[in-house]
Amino acid sequence: MKNILVATDFSPESHHAFSVAVQLARHTGGQLTLLHVLEAAEGAAGGFSTVGGPVSGHSIDEIFVIKLMEATKRRLHALRDEAAQLAPGVPVHDEVEMARVGDGILAAVQRLGTDLVVMGARGHGAVEHFFVSSTTERLIRLAPCPVLTVKHPAADFAVRNIVFPSDFSGEAAGALDGLRQVQAAFPGATLHLLHVAAGADGHVAQQQMQDFANEHRLANCLAAEVDAGQVSAGIEAYAQRVAADLVVIPTYVRSGLSHFLRASIAETVATHAFPPVLTYHLAG
Template sequence: MQNILVPTDFSPEAHNAFEVALQVAHRTGGHITLLHVVSVPGSSGVVSTGSGTAGGGGLADVFMLKLLQVTKQRMLEWMVEAYRDMPDVPVEDLVQTGPVDEAILEVIRSRHIDLLVVGSHEQTPGTHFFADSGAERLVRLSPCPVLTVKHPAHDFEVRHLVFASDFTAEADRAVPSLQRLRAAFPDALLHLLDVEPSVDRHQAALDRIHDFARRHQLGPYEPDVFDAPKVSAGIPRFAEQAHADLVVMLTHGRTGLRHFLQGSIAENVAVHAAAPVLTLHPQDY
């Protein structure tokens, strides 16, 4: 979690993400790329606000140059704020044109980003059907871990870290990331959470949790089995009751049956839980 990308549209939600990213980078010795994407039909790539031209001339180019100059000024304001608050964290600004999701994914690939931090509204069941969540799409499509942030966090201190899983063999792939998080937040209490629809499954769930913890020598942890008819609803409810500062989940992303079974749960939790949610792809982590 040292090469961090923060896309911004200069909204309060994006600023929340930037604020958290700065604190994560401070703890991990990382650096940040602050990205703004200007959506221009038929155009993509890195742009400049220098003395060069943006295209073939005319009013459209004049408008584009003015837009880019305003954009760079707003980026500069955020970078000045970052230097004031976290002077040890290097921040580089980057402006690109093109479809937003495509531009973000291209930067992740080309710059070998290992953490994407995005801002999002906390969605309710009534609004989610109608809302087109960019954060949810990025959770599904990003090849690197995605940290979704929905609220301001002036002091991002992780005291309660929740890893939500069914603790089958695939959960083992999250262990390196959990170990890195515990190194970054050594005082955090690790909650190992399984959500089950009925009480008669509790003992089997607890057995899986304890076996997982012993197998990986996780040290102090709190085993938690939570009753809920749906996993996607149970995780946010538990996180709220446990005062979770960070929720960690595996997601399959991409498409196919595995995505519908597990990835859709992680995407749903990422935009509905009040706490920040870190989603990991098991094939990479």
């Protein structure tokens, strides 16, 4: 998690994500790239805008695009200056993509060899920002690297409690590489192994989680089960109860696997749960 891409639309939520990313880069000795996407206007011939109407390609519109690029660069440079104050010595670069928002972020991830995308998230209906949940959900499904979503301010991103929800089946073992990377980044954090089920036998689940932890030599962990009708709701409730600093959810976009590994669960938690949520794909 050293080559970090921060996707920003300059909204409050994306600034929360920026703050977390700066702290994470300082903690890991990483570097940041700040990315803003000028979204292609529908039907435009060679022109772009962030939230406005189509840009037709005439000279006045070309001037508008140039001015828009200049204004965007100034805002990115202001974030670079802020990062230099918050974390002196952390390398910070900036990029502007011209594309549809999701496509632009994915293109930058590929071009830059990004290890982690950090982005703000807010719910459907937030038309003034591009980080509506549909964009977040698309990135979770398609990004080849982990995605960290941030919804609230985190002035002190000190990870002390990590929640890892799973059914702890054989498939869950495939998620351990990603989980170990998180534990290596935050070695002092308590790992909460969480099973969510409706009316399940808590004793059996506790034993299964303990066996899983012992088999894979997971250190500094606790096991818990939550009785909830919806997996995502159970994860959110438990994360709030233990004051989680980070929720880690592996996904595998393939039918037939455990519902804990379905991308839809990760997407719902990422756009609803209070703490930052890290999602990543299982190998294979």
